[in-house]
Amino acid sequence: MPEARLAHSACAAPTAAWVEAPVNYLADLSVRPVTYNPPPGTGMPRREGNYRDFTVRIRNGRPLARSFSLDRQAFVLTRHDTKVRDFYDEREVRSIYFPEVEALIKRETGASKVVIFDHTVRTADRAVERGLRTPVRSVHNDYTEKSGPQRVRDLLPASEAEARLAGRFAEYNVWRNIAHEAVEMAPLGLVDAQSIAPRDLAVCDLVYADRVGEIYQGVYNADHQWHYFPAMTREEAILIKCYDSAKDGRARFSLHSAFDDPSSPADPRPRQSIEVRTFAFFD
Structure with a gap:
């Protein structure tokens, strides 16, 4: 386990052991899930499916x-300093942040090759008019048994x-x-992969203007074990x-x-975040 993660984990801020909050799941598969994603800045995604909010307990991780381990829980929190000054500057993200992320993935996984192929900047503040995307408020996973290998074929x-x-x-x-301030609005909740059953992953078509992809939407399971890292700072990253x-x-x-974290301030600062998608290849 990388020393940077061990050292950073010891500096946790004192917060509640857990919170209860609603998250948006598929209640069942009575309606085939489909999500229509318009180009950034043109509107909000439209979803089909029998979605419902379920209140879950989300533990302070x-x-x-x-x-935590990428091979057990499927997520880790780590310290990750960056030299990026403006994450809204596309050139700066590609020229500075991408190499930083590549080094991070190699450090955390031992991969021999890393390919960075996509990134998304999200904000809860006027996202559509700024040509950005909003935080995703549905329980999901970005790739499926089919779309993972297909994306490799698309890229290489x-x-x-x-x-x-x-x-x-x-x-x-x-x-x-x-x-530059800690996250107050719409933090990221994560399900321990050890608590996910195969039936909890429902294939969902992801329809764009120029292509159709495929993700998993989560089907509600009361056994899911949720975690989050409250008040994340700019010097931290979740893999x-x-x-x-x-x-x-x-x-x-x-x-x-x-x-929505019920322990957040009554008037929280809008969340601003970036996610970078990568493939790691192992010898």
Whole structure:
């Protein structure tokens, strides 16, 4: 386990052991889930499916952060300093932050090659008019058994893709707060992958203007064990494993969602965050 994560985990801020909050799940599969994602700045996503809010207990993960593992829980919290000054500057993100994320993924996973292929800046403050996206308030996972390998084929030359697909690979998201103040609004809740049953992952078409992708939406299961890291700062990052090709008992998928923290201030600062999507390939 990287020393940076161990050292940082010991500096947890004193907060409640847990909170209760509603999160948006699929109640069942009576309606096939589909999400229509318009181009940024043109509107909000539209969803089909039998979604409902379920109140869950979300545990403060900071006291437990030393014990979390990408291969068990499918998420970890780590210290991650950055030299980026403005995360809204596309050139700065690509030229400075992408190399930082690549080094982080290699450090945390031991991957021999990392491919960064996508990033999304989200804000709860006038997102649509600013051409950005809002925090996602549904329980989901970014890749499926089918769409993980397909995305590799989309990104790499055909010969390299097939060679890489023959070995182990995984998709990791790196999520961080990009404001200079700690997160107060819509923190990220994460489900311990050890509490997810196969039936809890429902395939959902993700329809864009130019392509159709596929994600998992979470089906409600009272056994899900939720965690979050309250008051995240700009010097922290969460790694989330959304796909793993290995079928040896380690976590392969995860579930996560933004939620309204009842312990937040009455007038919280709008959340600002970035997530970077990466593939890690292992020799």
